[in-house]
Amino acid sequence: MDSLLVLAADPAAWVALATLVAMEVVLGIDNLIFISIITNKLPEHQQARARRIGIGLALILRLALLGTVAIIVRLTSPVIEVFGIPLSWRDLILIAGGLFLVWKATKEIHHSVDPTPTPDMFDQRKPQLGYTSAIGQILVLDLVFSIDSIVTAVGMTPHVPIMVIAVLAAVTVMLLAADPLANFIKANPTVVILALSFLLMIGMTLIAEGFGAHVPKGYIYAAMAFSVAVEGLNMMARRASQRRGGNKAAH
Template identity: 40%
Template sequence: MDHLFSINGLLSLLTLTFLEVVLGIDNIIFISLTAHKLPAEQQAKARNLGLILAMAFRVSLLLGLSYLISLQKPFWHYSSDWLTIAPTGQAIILFVGGLFLLYKATNEIFQKLEGEEHHTGSGGKSVKAKFAQVVTQIALIDLVFSIDSVLTAIGLTNEILIMITAVIISIIIMMGFSGPVGRFVNQHPSLQVLGLSFLIMIGFMLVAEASHDSELIILGNSIGQIPKGYLYFAIAFSLFVEFINIKMRKKSTKAVEIRDVKNEAGEKGII
């Protein structure tokens, strides 16, 4: 406790909290877009539950540092003329999480553009099943994002108390901003598609990072690590351009609306 309230301890806490919030932006995007599938009265509950699960995963990983470190060690080696690989537990989690993000984001973009979004029925069972499905998806991706967050924390300080405190504070901050962010994204369909595009980029980065951690070499070509700064710059620049577009649309025409092809066809008597 004395180290936590020292000058160095407070500086480490502030720095780590800021980085945890920045690293949690992609988590908020995924949670907001996934919770949007629920009825309006359940979205806030799903977002808060998702962030609480994220906090639980991160604190658990910090308390089990020895287990997390073991995940970074290769558990199998394979080498041939055209393929060399040494996968780790961490790489497997990142790889599966990356594939899940690629599938989820691509499928959501297809549904939005083709007008095939699923609507929750009025029955209690259908709502409950939907909520459980959303929370399960959030929990799975929380685990993937938590590994990156915890490894960043370990690289900045070796004080468990500071790391846990920073995680708790960052989650509380994200819970305060997740509601406004979620409402803003839901009100602008173009931002929803842009957010899903970000998830595709993040999914690709996770797959590449998993391949790099596994020391994957195919036909003599190794997989390099993608600097996260490139990813964050692309996201920030895209958001800046989109905010300008939103402001210009407010002055000229109404916001872009994603067409529901089936409903339009029904209204015109085609089907």
């Protein structure tokens, strides 16, 4: 308790907490996009529950990993060498997670644009994914994002209480944003391709980082923000065009 009071009285600890909360929220966006896309393919009555379970699993994994910080730190020690590049367990997990994201995003993009007659992925009466399968896929990516999140937290502060508060804050934001984000994606089918493109880019980033090529996150999120802005303008243009068409039909 005394150590917590000392931390609470330390301005540097508050700065570290604010920075870490912001970082954890940003890292949680990737996780949330994946959860939204996967759960939107379930029957409507299962979607909200699956999102809550997915986010709950993310919280449990992050807190469990925080309880093994010493082990997590050791995950960064090289255990194997591939093409002359030393890889740690964390690197291997990031590479595996990145490959999974690239495979999943590519598969979903193919289903979205395939001209052959296939079941509509947006038709909620024809779910394309089983409930257990959806939770399993969410669990796999939760693990990858959780390890990346905790390693980032360990690198920013040595204080576990600050890490716990930051993780709880980030997961709370994910929980509040989950349904609005999923509903927005469902209501705007073109956004699905954009979100899948983000997952493809994030997957490639994870693979690159696993092989030791550091990609500044600022570049990634700046590109995502620009793409969202362009899609927002496209949506505004479509709605304006629909209104003009409606007015002409009325006359």
